[in-house]
Amino acid sequence: xxxxxxxGFMQRAFIAGIMIAIICSAIGTFIVLKRLSxxxxxxxxxxxxGIALGLFLGVYPVISALIFSVLSxxxxxxxKRAKIYGDVAIAIFFSAxxxxxxxxxxxxxxxNVDLFSYLFxxxxxxxxxxxxxxxxxxxxxLGAVVIFYKELFYITFDEISARxxxxxxxxxxxxLVVLTAITVVISLKIVGILLVSSLLVVPVAxxxxxxxxxxxxxxxSMIFAILSVVVGLIISFYFNLASGGAIVLTSxxxxxxxxxxxxxxx
Amino acid sequence: xxxxxxxxxxxxxxxxxSRILEDINLEIKRxxxxxxxxxxxxxxxxxLKIMLGLIKPTSGTIKLFGEDIHHFKDWYKxxxxxxxxxxxxANFPVNVFEVVSMGRFSKKGLFKxxxxxxxxxxxxxxxxxxxxxxxNRRIGELSGGQQQRVFIARALxxxxxxxxxxxPTVGVDIAGQKEFYDFLEKLNKEKKITLVIVxxxxxxxxxxxxxxxxxxKKMFSGCHPEELFGYAPEGMKFVHHLHGE
Numbered sequence: 001x002x003x004x005x006x007x008g009f010m011q012r013a014f015i016a017g018i019m020i021a022i023i024c025s026a027i028g029t030f031i032v033l034k035r036l037s038x039x040x041x042x043x044x045x046x047x048x049x050g051i052a053l054g055l056f057l058g059v060y061p062v063i064s065a066l067i068f069s070v071l072s073x074x075x076x077x078x079x080k081r082a083k084i085y086g087d088v089a090i091a092i093f094f095s096a097x098x099x100x101x102x103x104x105x106x107x108x109x110x111x112n113v114d115l116f117s118y119l120f121x122x123x124x125x126x127x128x129x130x131x132x133x134x135x136x137x138x139x140x141x142l143g144a145v146v147i148f149y150k151e152l153f154y155i156t157f158d159e160i161s162a163r164x165x166x167x168x169x170x171x172x173x174x175x176l177v178v179l180t181a182i183t184v185v186i187s188l189k190i191v192g193i194l195l196v197s198s199l200l201v202v203p204v205a206x207x208x209x210x211x212x213x214x215x216x217x218x219x220x221s222m223i224f225a226i227l228s229v230v231v232g233l234i235i236s237f238y239f240n241l242a243s244g245g246a247i248v249l250t251s252x253x254x255x256x257x258x259x260x261x262x263x264x265x266x
Numbered sequence: 267x268x269x270x271x272x273x274x275x276x277x278x279x280x281x282x283x284s285r286i287l288e289d290i291n292l293e294i295k296r297x298x299x300x301x302x303x304x305x306x307x308x309x310x311x312x313x314l315k316i317m318l319g320l321i322k323p324t325s326g327t328i329k330l331f332g333e334d335i336h337h338f339k340d341w342y343k344x345x346x347x348x349x350x351x352x353x354x355x356a357n358f359p360v361n362v363f364e365v366v367s368m369g370r371f372s373k374k375g376l377f378k379x380x381x382x383x384x385x386x387x388x389x390x391x392x393x394x395x396x397x398x399x400x401x402n403r404r405i406g407e408l409s410g411g412q413q414q415r416v417f418i419a420r421a422l423x424x425x426x427x428x429x430x431x432x433x434p435t436v437g438v439d440i441a442g443q444k445e446f447y448d449f450l451e452k453l454n455k456e457k458k459i460t461l462v463i464v465x466x467x468x469x470x471x472x473x474x475x476x477x478x479x480x481x482x483k484k485m486f487s488g489c490h491p492e493e494l495f496g497y498a499p500e501g502m503k504f505v506h507h508l509h510g511e
Contacts, residue, residue: 153368
């Protein structure tokens, strides 16, 4: 067996990474096509505030990040309903989250190393507890997408008609941002706060170049995301790089290859 | 049959300070083919949206299929083809089958997947609009007229009793328009679907519709085709008060 697969931490990183790839593609397809690509970025910075607070108070940071970002997701959605522009609503929460993180960082200087791994992702940090929490949240998120697939698909394509046919559009929009918040938190440890949104967007963008229908967009995006995660983790292991960077760089290279290939073929 | 499937009484709608609609009374009976015309900004689309419960009127009451709109649940009975059906993102990755299948979603309800019966209804809807062989084509690859027929198929897939169309032929070429109105007439006569259509296309609908409502904030009574269009299409009854008739 290759060295990379022998270590427990790498096995956990692969399991977590593949799961993240699948979930990010499923959620990413909806948010990219709903023109909400920025929301992943916003929610991840909000999560940073939650992580800083968790580290400061000595609470399990994944949970504090989860609470922070899920509450903010609901908040962003209600600000939007209060006729605040969608991107402004995101920006307000984004700023608040980042500000909390910065304030706490200046108060306590003891956890810089930990925080570094949350910013850029690290393959070393996924322990058994993390994996269990991530799996639980992952099953919940993916389950919700499967159960509400047809409704989420409808509101993504045509919100007005969905509403006219009696589909509870507002509730589903809230569900989608909450699921996005959970996805961001699941992905934090491996991909890192600064790059989470890339994994939500880039594989979907790659898939959109060749997919012929909606279901295919999700499935092809999953294949590209898994490929990027696996290759990225291996590179990260052998060259001692932050995993988030390696994964996202791989996904961008895959995007470029597909784009060039598609333009060659026509 | 004289069953009233839509009854709008004293409907007014204000947005900020401006009156969009004033004291509209409109009844639509089962089996009718009603055309709604009026200048731009007359509130035609707003009227349809109020009819569909997408906008709440400032005052007035609405009954759908005899039931107050607040208690109405059977939204699948109403097929809606919005004005911007052709205006969505042409690169959206969705094929004809997927678009039409959306028509089944509301009837199906939450937590349930489409089954064999749904597939049959979707196939039938595609057959009716003549788009069956395009089932696996990406929607963005189709012409405007073909796309419009796909959206009609989606509305038909919910097996509606009433079809509401908002300027359905915008972006469709002239030949396509005639064909489209022939098709609507067939739906009305053969499938017994009640039709409400907002259009500028008076030439094409004149010989086919049963009744015409003119709107410019109010339902206006001087709705004579000669004044509006310089000629009187034959066989058309003009509605002056739109209250019964």
